[in-house]
Every structure is written in C-alpha cells, then in structure tokens.
Amino acid sequence: MFDSNEKSPTVGNIFAENPKISARNVTVYYGDKCAIDDVSLDIGTGEVISFIGPSGCGKSTFLRCLNRMNDTIDICSVAGDIRLDGEDIYDPTIEVVPLRARVGIVFQKPNPFPKSIYDNVAYGPRIHGLAKTKDELDDIVEASLRRAGLWDEVNTRLDQSGTGLSGGQQQRLCIARAIAVSPEVILMDEPCSALDPIATARIEELIFELRNDFSIAIVTQSMLQAARVSDRTAYIHLGRLIEVGEPSSIFTTPQHDLTNSYITGRFG
Amino acid sequence: MVASNHISSAFDQDLKEMSDKITKLAELVQKQITAATQSLATLEDRGLDKLIKRDKKVDTLEAEIIEQAVQVIALRAPRAEDLRHVLVMQKVATILERMGDYARNTANRTKVVLVDGANLVPVSKVENMSNLLLTMLENALEAYHTGNRDLAVEVRNADVEIDKIHTALHKEIIQAMSTNPDGLVSGVHLLFITKNFERIGDYIAGIAEQVYFLTEGEFIDNFRPKADKTSWNA
Ligand SMILES: Nc1ncnc2c1ncn2[C@@H]1O[C@H](COP(=O)(O)OP(=O)(O)OP(=O)(O)O)[C@@H](O)[C@H]1O
Ligand SMILES: [Mg+2]
Secondary structure, eight states, X not given: XXXXXXXXXXXXXXXXXXXXXXXXXXXXXXXXXXXXXXXXXXXXXXXEEEEEOSTTSSHHHHHHHTTTGGGGSTXXXXXXXXXXXXXXTTSTTOOHHHHHHHEEEEOSSOOXXXXXXXXXXXXXXXXXXXXXXXXXHHHHHHHHHHHTTOHHHHTTOTTSBGGGSOHHHHHHHHHHHHHHTOOSEEEEESTTTTOOHHHHHHHHHHHXXXXXXXXXXXXXXXXXXXXXXXSEEEEEETTEEEEEEOHHHHTTSOSXXXXXHXXXXXXX | OXXXXXXXXXXXXXXXXXXXXXXXXXXXXXXXXXXXXXXXXXXXXXXXXXXXXXXXXXXXXXXXXXXXXXXXXXXXXXXXXXXXXHHHHHHHHHHHHHHHHHHHHHHHHHHHHHHHOOOOSOHHHHHHHHHHHHHHHHHHHHHXXXXXXXXXXXXXXXXXXXXXXXXXXHHHHHHHHHHOGGGHHHHHHHHHHHHHHHHHXXXXXXXXXXXXXXXXXXXXXXXXXXXXXXXXXX
C-alpha cells in the first residue's frame, strides 16, 4: 500500500487511449486557498469517468475547470493545461459560450430556467443556431427529451413551466437541455443527489445509453453509483488526485491507503 | 485479522462478532479432531458419542456465521478488504463445518473398529497424521488471525506431507488386510479414516488459500503440490 503521509504521484493510469480532454498539472486557488493541487488526468472519448472523495476535496472545482465555469468566480485562479481535442481551452482566443456548448454541465440542484419545458430545451439550440426551421427545433426538443427519459411524462404539457416539474423530472429536463446542443462532453455534478432510487436508476440508465456518444464526467457521493456507471473512477483527497482506476479494482483492491480508508469507511 | 477502525462502530462490532464465532468454531473443530484421534489412538472409547452429538454445535455455528455474513453484506455493503473478510469468514465457516463432519465420521468408524478389535496397523501412525493436521490447522488459524500471507502459503504447501503419509498408510493397511482376513472390517474403516484425515488436510489448505485471498486480494495460483497416489497404486 502507498503511504498516506507523503505526497505521492497519482496511483493508476491517468491516461486515456483516445483522450477527449487532457488535463495536465491543473492547480486551482480560491484566493490563497489551494483547492486543486497539480492534477493530471485524461478523459477518454466515449468514456464515463466518476469522481469520488470527501466533501470539500475539490471534485466540483475540478469539474468546473473543464468548461471554464470557474471563470465566473472572481477569486478563482486556474493554472495548468486543459485541452479539448488537443486545443487549449484556456487560450485567450477561445470563446467560452461555444466551449460550454461542447462541454455541457448538469448541476447537483436542478436549475431549469423559469420558462416552458419546451423553451428550456430549445434555448441552447436557438442561441447556437442549430435548427433552421421550427420543425427542426421541434425534432431536437423531442429527441432530447426522449433521450433524457422525460418525453412520455411531459409531451402533453410542453408549454408548462419547467419549474413546475418534480425534482427528478427537473433534473432530467436539465439533462435534456444539456444534450440538446449535442455536446461532446457532459459534466455532471452529483446529478442524483436529490433523487429517489427509481429516478436515480433512470439517470444511470441514461448515462449508460449516452456513454458511446459523449464523454461523461460525473461527480457522485455514491460509491455504488460510481461503480455502476463508470469506466474509471478517480479518488480525490484534499485537492490531490490520489488514485484512478477501473471500479472493479478501485472498489476491491485499492492501492493507496487513503483510497482504502475512504471506500471502506474508515478514519483516514 | 479483525477489521476495525471504521467510522461506524456498529460495523466494527459486526465483524468482530463474526470473527469471534470463527474462533469458536475453529476451537470446536480442533476439539472434535483431537477427540476422535484420542479414541482411535488408545483403542478405547473416550466419549465418541458425545463427540458425535457435538457436531450439531458445529453446524449451528456455521449457520450463524453465514446468516451474519448475509446481514452484513445486505446492510453494510462492505467493500475491498472488508468485503473479502466477510466472504472469507463465510467460506472458512463452511470449510470448518466440513472438517467437523469428517471428525464425526471418523468417530462413527472408530466405534466399529473398537468393537471389531482387530489391530491391523499401529494406530500411532494414524495419530501422527492427525497431530500433523492439528499443527497445520493451528498455523492456518494463526495466519488468518494475523493476516500472515507467508505462513498461509507454508500451510498450503505442507499438505503434501499429509498426502504422503496417507499414501503410505493406505498401502500398509491394504497389505495387512490381504494377509489377515479377520481384519477386513477394521481395515476398510481404517482406510476411510485415513482418507478422512487426508481430506481434512485439503480443507486446511483451503483455509490457507482463503487467507491468501484475504491479504492479497487475488487467488493463489491453482498449482498446489500434491502427493496423494492412492488412486494410482491401489
Ligand atoms: N466559490 C468559492 N469560493 C471560495 N472557496 C471555494 C469556492 N468553491 C469551493 N471552494 C473551496 O474549495 C474547496 C473545494 O470545494 P469543492 O466545491 O470543489 O469540493 P467538492 O469536492 O465538490 O465538495 P462537495 O462534495 O461537498 O460538493 C473547498 O475547500 C471549498 O470550500
Ligand atoms: Mg461538489
């Protein structure tokens, strides 16, 4: 076992065969507080990667680096190199709006716009000009709602407000909204934390269906969920990427003391 | 190797209870093997019926451990070393219960041998075999309790000695039977008794393999030295 006291490099394979995103030496500060400490990791094309770790370890912070959501936080500074298809996403010439269409995000708390169900999903395709006609837009909305497993529940009330849906439906609406712009990567920050087991199972099934078309990075507090949905699981501790590997090995034979303590529920 | 230091102290408690039961079961099985051997070695009934009755206790303890394993898996979803530990305790309980069955069977057969009265082979040789088994079992249990991988491998490889003893005794008994027709009944039972002991050796090696899995997280390679030749030259 690797010793928990020294600052060891990440255990396991940080590389992906066919990387969609390559993060190298990413370090994030909020003011003078370090939240992510020298993390390097690839996210493969078509890969589902999950992030686990204690509260406050930096999972959301790392996720938000991947589509520059941290830009919206004044005191947040990001160093290192993050590439999407080999292109530096922090390059000054990169525009964040199209970047966020390519790398979509679904938050822990569903945040539908105070608009109709239809407009929630149509919003992205409209601003990115993805539909030429109303029919095309209708098709995108229907297809997205179907993929998110919500169509059957809402197709008779598309004009009603998205905020009037249940929590689980709102979350699926946000997922429909994210996939409506055909992103290449979907970031999900604890998408199921407020959902019941059935709604959770639906979202996991959705992730399973989306896995080949998108790269998915998901933060989850549920180790079972991480084990079920992901190709690789990454364990973060105090801003450091401690270990990454297939769930079948991370959850049976973790190599690092810190990973072991966390997944077996011990004092670390 | 009692897992501890969980944030949930109730989980620690569950694992400790299971582990304590394994200790109890192991001690009981040791007692059963010892008792069966004593009657055979002295050619005197030293409480064989009591031994046979005690086998129920072995069965009950095994059932309790398995039930508790199911509970722990269902309620606590153990992971990594904890999951292995629960699986291993369940498996070891089953192995110990089987060993108990062989001790009971040996007691039943010993009763016949005592009635029959034929003294075919020096029973001290069977006693030696049993003593070696008890040492192996002691070591296997120590390896389990201390998580000692090397000792586990040693125990597993020591089973080859039991095989050799069994092969030699097997020959000797058959030889004695062929020259002493009055001893046929005892001879047949002694053959089964030594076979029981040979099987107990395999089971102890099985416990050692579980310890290896527990500490290493993978199964020991399947090659195990074997020297039981009784089915070739019988
Ligand atoms: N906007 C912010 N301003 C200042 N500090 C922040 C901000 N967001 C996060 N932090 C700090 O950065 C660290 C990492 O936070 P982050 O939200 O990334 O953790 P997390 O792993 O997602 O935790 P949780 O599981 O609770 O969501 C924490 O110490 C947190 O207090
Ligand atoms: Mg978070």
